[in-house]
Structures are given as structure tokens and as C-alpha cells.
Amino acid sequence: MPFQPKMLRIVLLSLTLLLLVACGGSGPADSDSSAADQPPQQETLAISGAFALFPMVTVWAEEYQKVNPNVRFDIQAGGAGKGMTDVLAGAVDIAMVSRELRPIELEQEAYGVPVTIDAVIGTLNANNPYLEQIQTQGISRETATGIWITGDITTWGQALGIDDDTPINVYTRSDASGAGEMWSLFLGGDAQEDVLGTAVNADPGLAEAVRQDPLGVGYNNIGFAYDQTTELPIAGLEIIPIDLNGDGRLSDDEKFYDTRDQLTAAIAVEIYPFPPARVLYLVTKGEPSPTIVDFYRWILNEGQAFVPDAGYVRLNEARLTEALSLLP
């Protein structure tokens, strides 16, 4: 019969299609019930969210896996907002969130556990023509507000109190981010949308935009402003020191931006203001599952040892006890 091979293919194809349709309907339910019956198999925890937490969670996942080879991790950075949406929609198990949880999120059973602390810092290009002056004067909070929130300050002359009308190129984040919100709160805004500037996608994107523009200013999470290995600001970037007391010069106790360690030390003793320093959370929808609780418990005990090396700040004793008490 000359028709058979072709016909067989069509029959097979339609059968496959039917199968696919059938699987789509019943697949998730099946896997759910089998997971409940026999728990201690390979389990994969899907995590997504804040760029701020991404490097830290990667380290934790790696170390945790050494002790618990049964748990695998699938970690993606996409901004705090994305993580929150994903976890509330059930797309991932854990969200990394780099800002306080909002009431409307708590209403939807967002369950946050603080795990570490980091900060958002202002950045500028290493070839900025006024670099030396900025590093001796610092930028006061009011000046930063003028640059990012009100838009009153548009030139380097206005920012530094000199006669110069070279423009400041202001950059901000375009995606919903904890960093954007913290920077806004620090400067007296309410939400990320209050921050002015050319908006660029993601933490690495913002660092790159400033790294390319000699007159550019931006802000980044510590993990993306400092080099992971050298612990110095990444090549081409410098940190904008904050003139904390607003006296027009950077005094010795305000100089802690040279290395990541100096900065995290300043955050730990809260010299660096909160915000833009902030507590970072891992968030689940509802109470975390036993596997996740175990991971959390490990993070809050053994895991804290890896925090300084990764460039973050440990939770202090009071915060740790509070975090542990949140675990069911």
C-alpha cells in the first residue's frame, strides 16, 4: 500500500496532539499528589526577584546544596517587582524582595522573612571631570533630591556650587525595582516613579549606562557597583559619597566608599542611612513549606557566615531572633 507511511505519520501526529491536550489538563494535579505522597525526593526550589539579593542567594544555594544534595535551585534575577508577582502567581517558590512588603501584598498572603541587609549607592563615571571635587565635597541629600526628584539641579555647577553649566546626565531604573524605591525614599519621594532620569533596564544596565557616560549619575545595589573579586568599585565607575551632615565637605567619618568592606561596615553600624540601606527579604505565598523552612533556618544560622564575603551585612542578633521567630 503506497499511502501507508504518510498516513501513519498523520495518525501519529494527531495522537500526539491529543496526548498533549490531555496532559495539559491533568498534568499539574498528578505531580502535586505524587509530591505529597513521597516527599524526600529531588526537589527544585524556583527563586526569582531582586537583583540586590541575587548574588547572595546564589552563594547560599550553592553552599546549602553541599549539605542538602536533594534540593536543587533555579534562581533568576528580574527585579523585586517581578519576584513578587511570580511568587504570588505561584510561578516560583520564593521571591527575593529588596524593599518593605506593601500592605496589599500582605493581604495576598505574601510571607516575608528578613535574611540580610544591603544598600543602594549613588554612582558616577570614573572619568567625570569633577570627580576630585565630588570626592572631597560629597553630595548632600538635598543636592541629590534636586538632581533626582525635583529636577531643580541640572548642571554640575549647581551641584557643586561652582560656575559651570555642563549638564548632569541622570539615569534611573526602568523596571520595577527595590533599588529605585529605596533611592526615591531616601531622597524624599514616595515611589520609584518619582525618580527622574533616563530610564535603563536592570541593575547591570544602569551600571553600564553610567560607566559609558562621563557626565552620568545613577544608583546601584552594592553587588553591582563593586567588583565581586577585587571589592573595589567596578572599572569605570566611582561611588558618589554622601555628605551626611551637609557641611559641604566630606569629613573622615563620612569616607567609607573605597572598598566594599568599608561600606558594609558603615551600613552595619548604621552610619550609612536607612534607606537607602535596607533589609532584604525572601518571600513565599503563605507559610513556607518544610523544605523552604529548612533552607531559611540554614540561612539564618550557618548561612550568615557567608554574608560578609558576598558583600552584604549580617542581620544583628535582635533581627536574627525576630527572623527565626517568623518561621513556623
Place this chain on the structure above:
Amino acid sequence: MEVITKETIRSDKIIKVNPFKLNPWRRLKDLLSGGLMSIVITAILALILIMGMLLLVRSWPIMSTYPLRELLTSTTWRPTRGEFGFAPFIVGSLTVTLIAGFIAVIPALLSGIYLAEYTSRRSRSRLKPLLDLLVGIPSVVYGLWGILFIVPLIRDHAGPWSDRVLGGTFPFFARTNPSGYGLLAGGFVLGVMIFPIIVAVTDEVLRNVPREMRESLQALGATRWEATKVVVFKASLPGVLAAVVLGFSRAFGETLAVMMVVGNNPNIPASLFDTAYPLPALIANNYSEMMSIPMYDSALMGAALLLLVVILFFNVVARLTIMRVSR
């Protein structure tokens, strides 16, 4: 089993043969494939309808709270304060698309003509795969190229030059935003992205024009360009128009690459160097944040609906024009 030959088909005998008896599998196959195909095509067409309905339902809260006119014309976008103006995004989408069109369409049509009419078969066989490769490059790569190459080029060279030479007379060319991110960068990246699509379709369309048409024209003494002109304008204008429309549709909906270089500020751009914020970028950037702010979800669904409606409108108008031209 009876063997089917041309003779049996030609004779009247075939009418008396029950096809089921002849080969029951054939009948089954025919039924199966016919049914399957009609189901699939209906499902795909229904998808557009379902998408539209879904978006309408999800965006209803905002559509029913604010008058449509205000939503479409207001220029303030501050969702946390309950102000939803879509105008900057609509204008942003249109201007980026137009700039991409300005940059891409003419060179793409000329390249398509060159590929179809002027190259030897050998060089064509080398150029065509390269062109197809350009279509297949992921948009994030185009976006990165935009950030690393186009943005600095505009910031350091094109921007200052345009400001010096044209900016004084035409405010549209004044360098209002020195960062390099903005309309021009978005339009340029987009133009490069839609270029290969227009070239490929133009090439296909032109190659479908019967060879005799050109040959008879050239026999009458027309040059190759004259023959091409006649062929392009008489025989393949509808197809060429379709190629351009395809390019524009792609440009209007393209998200990632544009988002990476366009500056994402909800303002109405007044200059080529201003930042802009196209609709797809709005959705991609903020979809994640929607659940925290009242109505935000609904507003983004509204933006998606708007995008769908504009693209549909675009295609219908283009289809009508093509039908008129080809008559």
C-alpha cells in the same frame, strides 16, 4: 484491490467505485486531516478574539472609571496617584515606529530589488543566508548592540553634530537629552531590526514576477532598472506594500531591544533626542509591579488592548490599501 490508473479515472467506472472499498484509509485520512486543519485554523482565529475579550474584561475597571478620552489624551502617568494618561506611550510608539520606518524602508526596498534583480545566483546564495541570520538574531542582542554602540555614537557624535548644524533652525533636531538614550537610538535599533524582514519579503515578491515580463521589456530596449521599475510598480506593488506593513507591525510591537535604548520616560518627545516610552515597553517594565497599586493591573491590560487594537487597525488599513492597489 483495484489499481488506480489514469485510465480508470478517465473512464466512468470510477464513479461507481465506493472509495471506502477502494481504500478505507484514504477516506479516514481525508476526514482526519480536513477536520484537524479546520479545528486548528478556527482555534487560531478564535485566539485573537479571546485575547481581545480577555484584555477588555481585565481592563474594564479602568475603562469604566475614567472617560476614554481622558485616558487617551492625558499626558500624566502617575499610577500611584491614580493618574493614568496613555498619550505619552501612544506618541512614543508611533514616533519610534516612524523613525524606524524612515531609516529602514527605502534602503530595505532597494536591497530587496538588488537581491532579486541584480545579483548573480551565486552571490545571492551567499547573501540570502546572511539576511536570514539577521532576522533570527534575538532582540536582546540588538538591544545590547544599541547600548554598546549606537547610544555612545549618538551621545558623542550624532547628537552634538545635529545640535550644531540643524538644532538652531529646527527644534526637532535640538539635542535636548545628552545621554544618547532616546527616540533616535530606539528608532535606529528598530530600523536595523525590521530591515532584513522587509528585504526578505520584497525579494520573494519580486522573484515571483514571471521572468517573461522583464524579458519582453528588455527585448523592447528597456534597461534593467527600467524593467525593474515597471515590474515593481505594476506587478508587485501590493506585495512590496505588504512587506513594508509587516516591517511596521513588527516595529510597533517590538519590545525588548527598544526598551533597552529608548530611555523609558513617560513624556511627549519634542525632539529626536528626547526619551520616549513605547506601549510594549510600558507593559514589559511594569507588569511585575502591578499587583501592589490599585488599577495598575487594569491600566496595563488597557495598554495591551490598545496595542492589539492599533495593530489590528494597522493591518486592516494596509490590507484594504493592498486590495485597492492590486485591483
